[in-house]
Amino acid sequence: MMNHRKITVFTDPPSVLACASAVGGEEANGPLGAEFDFHDPGDKFGADTWEHAEGKLAGVVFSLLMKKADFDHRRVDMLFAGDLQNQCVATSEGLMPYGIPYLGLYGACSTCGEGLLLASLALSVPGGVSYATVITTSHFCAAERQYRTPLEYGSQRSPTAQWTATAGGGFLLGREQTPVAVEAVMPGRIVDSGIRDASNMGAAMAPAAADSLLCYLTQRNERAADYDAIITGDLAKEGSSILYELLEKEGVFIRDRHFDCGKLLYDYGKQDVHAGASGCGCSASVLAAHFMPKIKGGELRRVLFMATGALMSPSSLQQGGNIAGISPVVALTHRP
Amino acid sequence: MMNHRKITVFTDPPSVLACASAVGGEEANGPLGAEFDFHDPGDKFGADTWEHAEGKLAGVVFSLLMKKADFDHRRVDMLFAGDLQNQCVATSEGLMPYGIPYLGLYGACSTCGEGLLLASLALSVPGGVSYATVITTSHFCAAERQYRTPLEYGSQRSPTAQWTATAGGGFLLGREQTPVAVEAVMPGRIVDSGIRDASNMGAAMAPAAADSLLCYLTQRNERAADYDAIITGDLAKEGSSILYELLEKEGVFIRDRHFDCGKLLYDYGKQDVHAGASGCGCSASVLAAHFMPKIKGGELRRVLFMATGALMSPSSLQQGGNIAGISPVVALTHRP
Numbered sequence: 001m002m003n004h005r006k007i008t009v010f011t012d013p014p015s016v017l018a019c020a021s022a023v024g025g026e027e028a029n030g031p032l033g034a035e036f037d038f039h040d041p042g043d044k045f046g047a048d049t050w051e052h053a054e055g056k057l058a059g060v061v062f063s064l065l066m067k068k069a070d071f072d073h074r075r076v077d078m079l080f081a082g083d084l085q086n087q088c089v090a091t092s093e094g095l096m097p098y099g100i101p102y103l104g105l106y107g108a109c110s111t112c113g114e115g116l117l118l119a120s121l122a123l124s125v126p127g128g129v130s131y132a133t134v135i136t137t138s139h140f141c142a143a144e145r146q147y148r149t150p151l152e153y154g155s156q157r158s159p160t161a162q163w164t165a166t167a168g169g170g171f172l173l174g175r176e177q178t179p180v181a182v183e184a185v186m187p188g189r190i191v192d193s194g195i196r197d198a199s200n201m202g203a204a205m206a207p208a209a210a211d212s213l214l215c216y217l218t219q220r221n222e223r224a225a226d227y228d229a230i231i232t233g234d235l236a237k238e239g240s241s242i243l244y245e246l247l248e249k250e251g252v253f254i255r256d257r258h259f260d261c262g263k264l265l266y267d268y269g270k271q272d273v274h275a276g277a278s279g280c281g282c283s284a285s286v287l288a289a290h291f292m293p294k295i296k297g298g299e300l301r302r303v304l305f306m307a308t309g310a311l312m313s314p315s316s317l318q319q320g321g322n323i324a325g326i327s328p329v330v331a332l333t334h335r336p
Numbered sequence: 337m338m339n340h341r342k343i344t345v346f347t348d349p350p351s352v353l354a355c356a357s358a359v360g361g362e363e364a365n366g367p368l369g370a371e372f373d374f375h376d377p378g379d380k381f382g383a384d385t386w387e388h389a390e391g392k393l394a395g396v397v398f399s400l401l402m403k404k405a406d407f408d409h410r411r412v413d414m415l416f417a418g419d420l421q422n423q424c425v426a427t428s429e430g431l432m433p434y435g436i437p438y439l440g441l442y443g444a445c446s447t448c449g450e451g452l453l454l455a456s457l458a459l460s461v462p463g464g465v466s467y468a469t470v471i472t473t474s475h476f477c478a479a480e481r482q483y484r485t486p487l488e489y490g491s492q493r494s495p496t497a498q499w500t501a502t503a504g505g506g507f508l509l510g511r512e513q514t515p516v517a518v519e520a521v522m523p524g525r526i527v528d529s530g531i532r533d534a535s536n537m538g539a540a541m542a543p544a545a546a547d548s549l550l551c552y553l554t555q556r557n558e559r560a561a562d563y564d565a566i567i568t569g570d571l572a573k574e575g576s577s578i579l580y581e582l583l584e585k586e587g588v589f590i591r592d593r594h595f596d597c598g599k600l601l602y603d604y605g606k607q608d609v610h611a612g613a614s615g616c617g618c619s620a621s622v623l624a625a626h627f628m629p630k631i632k633g634g635e636l637r638r639v640l641f642m643a644t645g646a647l648m649s650p651s652s653l654q655q656g657g658n659i660a661g662i663s664p665v666v667a668l669t670h671r672p
Contacts, residue, residue, distance in 0.1 A: 005437050006413040008464045041457075049655055078344040078523055086422040087649035088442045089657070092526050096660055101341050101523035103450055104647075104662075106424045106440040114439055118454060124461040128344045146651070187414055187437035190428050311440075313423035315482070319385055321425070324432055 009184040013333070014123040016180040017172045017289035018069035020062045022129075024084045024140065024166030026273075027285070030266045035289040036167075037064050038335035043141065045167050049095055050141035051085060055094030057281075058083070058137045061168040062095055063135065076100050076172070077129035078122055080115035081139045082107065082163070083280050085146065086313075090137060100133070109205075109234050110188065112136040112169060112284035113307030113328040117185040119173045120330070130175055137168035139278025147314055160238045161199040162278035165265055169284025171194060171292075179296045183333040184220070188212050188326040195323045198312065202239025202262075202275055205308040208325030209235060210246035212306060216329045217252065222263050224254045228300045231291060233307035233327070234262030236276030261286035283307045301334040341551050345520040349669070350459040352516040353467075353508045354405035355624035356462060358396045360476065360502030360669050362609075362616065363621070366602045371625040373400050374504075379477065379502050386477035387421060391430030392482065393617075394419070394473045397504040398431055400528075405508045412436050412508070413465035414458055416451035419473045419616050420500070420562065422649075427475060429664045436469070445570050446524065448472040448505060448620035449643030449664040453521040456666070466511055473504035474615025479578045480599065483534055483650055496574045497535040498614035501601055505620025507628075514633045519669040520556070524662040531659045534648065538575025538598075538611055541644040544661030545571060546582035548642060560590045564636045567627060567662070569619035569643035570598030572612030597622035619643045637670040 021036045028039035038060060046058035050096060059082070066073045082105035083090040091104065107114035115134035122132055137318055141151055143164035149155045173182070186190075191211050195204040209232050224230060240260045247254060264286055265277035287305060294300045307330075312323040357372045360623060364375035374396060381392035394417070395583035402409045415434075418441035419426040427440065443450035451470035458465055477487055485491045507516070527547050531540040545568050553559060571579055576596045583590060600622055601613035623641060630636045643666075648659040 004410050006414075006465045008458075008461055010463050010610055032447075051651055051655060074340050082442065084423075085649060086651060087420075087444065087647065089647065089649040089652045090649040092660055092662075093652065093657060096526040096528055099525050102526050102662060103454065103523055103664075104442040106418065106442040108423065108440075118439065118457075121454075121458050121461050121464065122344075124464070125344055125457050126347050126460070126462070128457065128460070129342045134629075189435050190432040190438050192432055208566065293590075311425065311428040313421060313425040315387055315422060316425045316429065319387060321388075321429060324428055326428075326438060326440075 005186055007184050007186045007219055010124055013181040013183055014120045014173050014175060015178040017174045017178055018065060019292045020065035020068050020170045021285040021289040022057055022064060022168050023285055027165055027167050027265060030271060032264060032290050036285060040307050041336035049263060050139055054083060054137050054139035054142050057168045058091055058094030058135055062098060062105045062135055065170040065172055071172060073098050076131050076133050077228055078103060078132040080105055080119050080132060081135040082111040084143050106165045107326060108308030108309030108311050109278055109280050110307040110326050110328055111280045113305060113330050116330045117187060117328050120182040120185055123175055132173050133170060135170045136280040136284040138164050138281035140164045140166045143279060154168040157274055158199040159274055161274045162201055162236050162262060162276055163273035164279040165282040167281030167285035169281060169288035179335050180292060181333045181335045183331040186216055186329040188328040190324045190326050192322050192324040198317050201278060202235045203242055203308040204310045204323040205325035206239040206242035207236050207246060208327040209243050209306055209308050212327040212329050214250055224252055227302045227304050229303045230254050230258050230304050231303060232260045234278040235260050235308055236262035238275045294331055295334050298334045303332045305332055338454055341522055343520050343522045343555055348462055349517040349519055350456045350509050350511060351514040353460045353510045353514055354401060355628045356397050356401035356404050356506045357621040358393055358400060358504050358623040359621055363501055363503050363601060366607060368600060368626050372621060386475055390419060390426035390473050390475035390478050393504045394427055394430030394471055397506040398434060399472055400653050401506040401508055407508060409434050412467050412469050414439060414468040416441055416455050416468060416639045417471040418447040420479050427591050439541045443662060444645030444647050445614055446643040446645030446662050446664055447616045449641060449666050452666045453523060453664050456521055459509055459511055468509050469506060471506045472616040472620040473616035474500050476500045476502045493610055494535040495610055498572050498598060498612055499609035500615040501618040503617030503621035505617060505624035513671060515671050516628060517671045519667040522552055522665040524664040526660045526662050528658050528660040534653050537614060537646040538571045539578055540646045540659040542575040542578035543582060543663035544663040545579050545642055545644050548663040548665050550586055560588055563638045563640050565591050565639045566594050567639060567641050568596045568616040571596050571644055572598035574611045626633040631668055631670050634670045639668045641666045641668055
């Protein structure tokens with residue numbers, strides 16, 4: 001399972017200066033509802049199609065981020081962003097008006113982790129840029145139409161299916177020292193475990209998360225217990241239990257410190273979301289709204305954030321292709 | 337038109353160690369045909385669908401790159417890659433077997449420039465990675481099916497339409513000094529000029545290229561004449577003439593040193609490609625096969641490589657969305 005992977009440990013760690021989040025109605029009704037900065041109960045964010053609504057959501061997250069940081073958007077040197085729509089078009093539509101130098105990413109639901117990783121690298125180049133933002137979004141209705149069936153069809157969902165979050169998260173990173181530092185980053189590998197069921201993405205992503213965590217801990221000569229929290233993106237119920245199984249075979253136990261954003265976002269008892277949440281915006285909004293304040297406040301001192309992505313497309317599914325997983329690692333530290 | 341954009345000028349410039357390219361039959365029959373490392377006259381690269389063929393093409397480019405560099409793929413620390421298929425699935429399918437830490441990009445046809453930019457940043461972080469590869473591909477038949485109509489429909493093409501190249505290019509970058517250095521990089525902004533015609537992408541991308549070039553030259557206090565070549569990605573005939581017009585209004589003249597990969601790839605007189613070539617693989621293969629040897633040999637000493645991308649999706653087109661353009665800048669220098 002192990003493979004060569006170089007971990008970049010920053011000699012002068014970049015910082016998270018501010019975070020912002022915005023969600024739809026279902027997410028606002030979930031257990032974390034009160035922690036998000038903004039929600040639209042109708043999920044439309046002022047747009048006339050679900051696809052455009054996601055673009056508007058990206059814009060809302062970005063403008064909230066600038067407001068919370070009291071930061072002029074013209075000072076942002078690089079914008080790392082992406083979403084789940086074909087060709088990441090929600091991102092380019094929604095963030096274009098700000099005119100920020102843009103680097104489009106596609107890491108499926110792991111895009112938030114990929115963005116934090118790349119922003120941290122960009123901010124660590126001698127003589128390089130000073131401020132970078134990371135914005136990722138997803139929208140339930142746009143994702144269902146694109147990957148599965150339009151909502152109007154009223155398709156039955158399988159028990160392992162996940163609910164793409166209508167959510168977005170944003171981060172402003174810089175070189176000055178704040179209470180949240182990016183200690184180290186490691187990109188994920190593409191891991192194919194032979195899954196072909198778009199309604200079981202947890203199973204497709206869990207092996208990638210296991211692969212990354214084992215590789216990271218081994219190479220840094222650390223144990224899971226060295227971290228206060230190991231946060232995965234959106235494995236949800238199904239994927240989280242597969243992750244435990246894979247790790248425990250290798251003697252790594254994380255159940256007492258593992259959190260999965262896909263499990264936290266909804267109330268399984270009251271909300272009909274099957275295995276749990278997924279989507280680019282799931283891990284981004286939960287990290288921004290729920291975990292970042294705890295790292296900032298020192299309640300969590302060392303955290304591994306492992307967003308998880310399922311790499312597939314509507315046409316690859318139609319042609320019977322496998323769904324591969326990927327999971328980049330971002331180590332976040334409380335700076336006293 | 338101008339906007340804040342920080343140029344990263346490397347104090348210790350990373351290098352291009354090797355390049356590779358592979359193309360389809362139409363490209364092999366063009367004026368640069370003999371310069372590419374590999375071609376498949378049937379465009380299938382051993383696969384059973386056009387979509388899978390593009391994945392195989394990515395794999396061919398990567399393995400050629402490793403072979404030409406005499407480099408073990410397990411030593412590659414980061415792979416920056418992308419393509420035009422929904423969710424960049426050709427890239428993830430085709431490059432997965434190598435197990436390389438992967439960062440998926442979506443910059444439309446500008447992805448090669450975005451990849452070179454990010455790889456150069458990653459290689460400039462103190463204590464960071466040592467080797468990175470950039471691979472981008474496109475496939476005519478897969479792109480037509482996805483963005484326009486399946487080939488079997490025999491649709492009429494408009495005169496401004498471009499021909500998505502069946503092509504891929506790859507680059508191995510590292511920290512050691514070679515004759516080709518990456519001097520500086522600047523990301524592009526998303527520029528919307530109101531174009532809605534997917535058969536006129538040159539017009540959508542030219543304003544972004546003009547915006548980036550004017551911004552780059554002004555901020556570095558340089559003139560076009562300071563460069564031996566200004567290479568755009570795939571503006572083709574239509575886009576190149578719009579670029580000249582936009583630049584000349586601002587007093588910048590580049591006609592005597594401008595090359596467009598989309599104009600170079602095919603023979604307008606003999607090949608029925610309308611405005612010229614486009615696609616992620618167009619600028620990547622032409623840079624790898626045609627320009628890099630000239631920079632390496634010193635025939636070109638200072639070059640601006642400006643890949644160009646049109647940001648849109650099949651559904652954004654159906655919903656009447658505009659096609660925005662983007663153009664990151666990569667300055668390449670011959671190291672004596």
